[in-house]
Amino acid sequence: MKLLMIGAALAVGSLESVAASKLMNFATSFTCTQERVKELCVGCDTIEYPQETIRSGPVEGDFCVIATSAEDEKALNNMGCSSPLYEEVSQPFAEVSNSMNGVVKGKLGQGQLGYTPPAELHAIFEGLAADFPDVAQLIDVTETYKTPATVEGNHLYVLKISDNVAEDEDEPNVLVISNHHAREMITPEIAVTLAQRLVQGFVEGDEYLSNMVSNNQIYVAYTWNPDGLNHVWNADNNWRKNRSFNSNGSRGVDLNRNYPFGWDFTCSGSTTQTSQTYKGTSPGSEAETQTAMAFIKDRNINKYLDFHSSGRDVRYLYAACATMPEPLFSYYQDVAGIISSEMDYVVRDSCCTGGAIANAYFDTGAMSYLSETGTSFQPPAAAMREEVERVLPGAYKFIDFAMPVSGKVVDADTGAPIFADITLPGIHFLYGEEKTTFPSTGSFSLFLPPGDFTVSIVARDTPGTYEPRNFTVAASEDGTTVELALSRA
């Protein structure tokens, strides 16, 4: 834990040389210049910046890096980075968390001080659904979409929070996922607390929160890596990946490198099976990834927020090896600033491709962000609770953010909804990013900076029935609502 406590956490490359020993990982902290870290950290997940997070760490202006293998340690030494050596012993997080603070059970408004074990996290979601059936519904996503269970037989769940929750209403679909990476233990706590506060806010009539719940269909997942989360609790508190069996006998794929978009770009995950960022045998090879994609595609997710730790930042699309065209790139950056300022966090670009948020954007055009929360994977319980409170205003801002354009594509004569492809001819997308209306309602939203944009609409479900048409829409900060009507050919 020593290194994690000073707030530096970064997996650099592989664990190959120590893979056989699950109980002891090398974790060596280095002080490097910014340039050297950038050279080194292609494919890495987290870079900690000293001015924000490493007060007790390296000298001003330098970065602190942790190497997790002897190989990386050597590489860093060769680059002239200085290296105080630590050894880190993994242990069940249940033991770590006991030493931090007792676990306190709770549903609504009962103070939860310590970390919440996986079964209790699930029980909180079940309790919310049971106690507030009009506003909270537990969905077994694996069962719904008939995707494979995880290798350890677990299903993935979201808690749907909305007024008239049993109905599928014509409202923006907002997804908040935590814990793609198992050891990032603050993130399930953020998710369950967010769910509790939204439900509580609705029930108690808090204007800000109840409007959010009334006007959106919000889906919250406290973990997208249940096998890994169990492993962290019961065996190894430093476990990051899922628990898939690799061909060389090692375990685990990095779920946030397994998504198809950018899976083989130059800043994608590692091909080394023992690496902390191993991207899997093929794009979307993992059950967890497949289940997320099925859900996101079916719900045509409008907004997607993915919680990780650590770094106290909000990250935007794409990573450096992929090109998000202007003016979208700048807009993503600007809005990251709006969300991060609610948390007193900083803005950073994405580290890598093959991750969840870029894939969600690719598949649905969703407003997608990732937040690296806190300054370590497993802060002491009191610090963790403080951080949850620090993060929630950013989550609210994200959920409440007015989409600059939203509306429907309809039949000009009957007003019937049309399932249609939406493209933006004035913006030069490089990878075939997709955007459609929601099939049953014709609804869509566009994440665009303020200004006029040409939108091209082509009906999909009945090709040739409707005349394709271009429209000019005016994106605005407060959100412009449009109805785009197609005439029959």
Ligand SMILES: [Zn+2]
């Ligand atoms: Zn992560």
